[in-house]
Amino acid sequence: MARVSLVVHGRGRGHASRALACARALGDAGHQLHVFAGGDSEHVLKNMSRYTSIPIVRPGLAAPGGWLRRLSSDAARFAAAAPQCVVSDGDQPSLVLARRSKVPGVAVDHGLALTHGRLPVRPPALLRLYERLNNAPLVLADRLVAVHFLPFTAADPRVAVARPDLRDDLRGPVTRDGFLLAYFRDDNGRDALALALAVGAEVICFGERDPGLPGLRFHRSDRAGFADHLRRCDGVITSAGSNVLAECVMLRKPALALYRRGDAEQALNAQLAEHAGVALGRSIEDLGARDLAEFLTRARGGEFAAHDLVAAMPPVSEVVVSTVAALLV
Numbered sequence: 001m002a003r004v005s006l007v008v009h010g011r012g013r014g015h016a017s018r019a020l021a022c023a024r025a026l027g028d029a030g031h032q033l034h035v036f037a038g039g040d041s042e043h044v045l046k047n048m049s050r051y052t053s054i055p056i057v058r059p060g061l062a063a064p065g066g067w068l069r070r071l072s073s074d075a076a077r078f079a080a081a082a083p084q085c086v087v088s089d090g091d092q093p094s095l096v097l098a099r100r101s102k103v104p105g106v107a108v109d110h111g112l113a114l115t116h117g118r119l120p121v122r123p124p125a126l127l128r129l130y131e132r133l134n135n136a137p138l139v140l141a142d143r144l145v146a147v148h149f150l151p152f153t154a155a156d157p158r159v160a161v162a163r164p165d166l167r168d169d170l171r172g173p174v175t176r177d178g179f180l181l182a183y184f185r186d187d188n189g190r191d192a193l194a195l196a197l198a199v200g201a202e203v204i205c206f207g208e209r210d211p212g213l214p215g216l217r218f219h220r221s222d223r224a225g226f227a228d229h230l231r232r233c234d235g236v237i238t239s240a241g242s243n244v245l246a247e248c249v250m251l252r253k254p255a256l257a258l259y260r261r262g263d264a265e266q267a268l269n270a271q272l273a274e275h276a277g278v279a280l281g282r283s284i285e286d287l288g289a290r291d292l293a294e295f296l297t298r299a300r301g302g303e304f305a306a307h308d309l310v311a312a313m314p315p316v317s318e319v320v321v322s323t324v325a326a327l328l329v
Contacts, residue, residue: 001030002328005083009090010039010056012185013221014164014243018108018147018316019089020044021165025317026087026324034081036094044223052077057093059134067093085324092137104327105141106320110242112138112146114268116156121272127264143323149246149269150276151312160323162316163309164246169227174251179204180296181233183226184258185241192237192258192284195292203237204229235299240266240281245273246309254304255279256295258287277305 004026008019019041026033035048039056046053054077057066070093078097086098089108098105114123115131123131138144144159146152154161182193182205190211196203197215204217206226211218219225230236230251238244240257248255257279259266270281280295298304 001032002084002324003082004031004033004085004087004324005078005081005094006033006035006087006089007054007091007094008035008037008041008045008088010037010041010054011058012040012241012243013044014110014241015090016041016044017167017243018164021167021315021317022087022089022108022320023048025321029321029325031324034083036077036081036091050081052081054091057091071096085327087320087324088138088141092135095137095140099140104143106143106145106323106327107138107141108145108147108316108320109135109138110147110149111135111265112144112159113148113152113161113242114265116144116154116159117146117148117152117161118155119152119272120150121268121275123268124264127268130264142327145316145319145323147242147246147316148313149242149249149309150272150278150307151309160319161313162319163250163313164243165315165317166250166310167223167227167247169224170231170247170251172228172231175232176234177232178202179229179233180235180237180299181206181226181229181253182237183207183239183244185239188260188284189237189239189258192256192287192292195287195289196237196296199289199293199296201292201296204233235295235304237295240269240273240279242269245269245279249273249278249307249309252306254295254299256291257281258284261285276307278307279304 009015034050037045038054074097087106179202187209235254237256240259257270273279274281
């Protein structure tokens, strides 16, 4: 088998969740795996047998400086790993290094569904332009794997489509135990949680900061605890991230998919989820008590759609392993 470097972007938990499944599958396939990650991904992946912490490049005005620092340090960082293939989940500088070193690369990202997929709702022109510019280095990869929370087809022959893996801790019994589960990537859901409590919902929230609301049951972020509650909840109030929406769809849990004004990607995720009938999509700033009451009523009444995402698309770990094997032939 081959020496494979798996490099993971460190903002949010979606990249880390996908990468953990891919890491295990690559190891099971016999590859010598070296994982590079930082930021939010570090606490999920740091216990891999071969792990190196890396600085993350955050989008925005600080990105150019982060890029320069990574490009100047990555050559030394990757030299010891001497990869024969680089798999990047959302990390861009590593693909530049792979191309410079003439090492085959695989890019995995949910943003590729927006730029290289045929979606039922057309992304706004400015979002398509932003994604193409922001993710331009991803096209340096020899193969692309576009991951999404709903079935779609690729618009580019270099692109394979996939869904997130259904984690082992999400494979237990799925029930409806009368409460709503809440998760917000940026811990910015206090107003939404207050509205949910005001309309009579029992709410259990996972996050890093306790909103301090009377009646709210709060837990610090914990993968296993979140998975247990996700299998048992009636619905999910969440920021409209691709990975958490995929988990909701796979477990057939309706979502109140929330986004900040100006976050065009999560706004589109919310719109796509609502179009598919699996969620109610709203901006956090415009959210009102009526929206919470509507979501609670529809969730309790079983009025949201259920899509068999597991049967419709292959898991990303399977696609990555087969893609790496094809590149190394």
